[in-house]
Amino acid sequence: MNLISAETLTRQLLDLGVQPGSVLLVHTSFSKVKPVEGGPAGLIAALRAALGPNGTLVMPSMSYDDDHPFDKSRSHCAEMGVVADTFWRLPGVLRSDNNHAFAALGPHAERILAPHPIDFPHGLDSPVGRVYELDGQVLLLGVGHGANTTIHLAESMAGVRYRRDKYLTILKDGKPTRLEYREIDHCCRNFILAEGWLEERGLQRRGTVGNAEARLVRSRDVVTVVVERLKQNETTFLHPKGFDEECDDAWRSLEGSGR
């Protein structure tokens, strides 16, 4: 197969509706996009070219290593894919300083990556929350809404009460220390419901970038449609009890809250 050039990718991104000068939060699976000239760095170059010098590119950069303290200059971001794990290592790219890190490059990078609470990863006071406040776009490249972290922001803004027990390891007085907390979470597979909610209102643009199916939405539109559904039914995203462990945890937390 012929390698896809950065120029071609940039044109496809602009055709899809990526706004030069905007804030763009990208979730991607490189295996769906490739083969790309220059590999993951080639795709990142194409995203930067589409955004131009006034645009800000943002990617998840968290580490799921819960047993070791996060080190923003070293901790891998393996689970978010090779593009995300390439991005934070590039010159000039900033990375926030906790296990739920994001990385960003561009004029709004510092604001988006300002310190954020470690035990409340996706609220308004977090990188995804700041992308929302800046009216950013969310690009899903070769992944569906199951990977759309902004839906967690919508859950927190809707005030859902379900939680799961989590822990992390942080440095306290220089010593690795276990931090337990409760996070809005479940298996997240039903996040794909957002696809239909956005489509029926014409709020999602779809196209092809490289070999991947691409979806582009405004962060604010994601929050609007998801909050509306969660206000009608708080447990919209939870599988029926007994379906999977993660959703069962979330159900149990609701029983504990007097429901």
Ligand SMILES: [Zn+2]
């Ligand atoms: Zn589930």
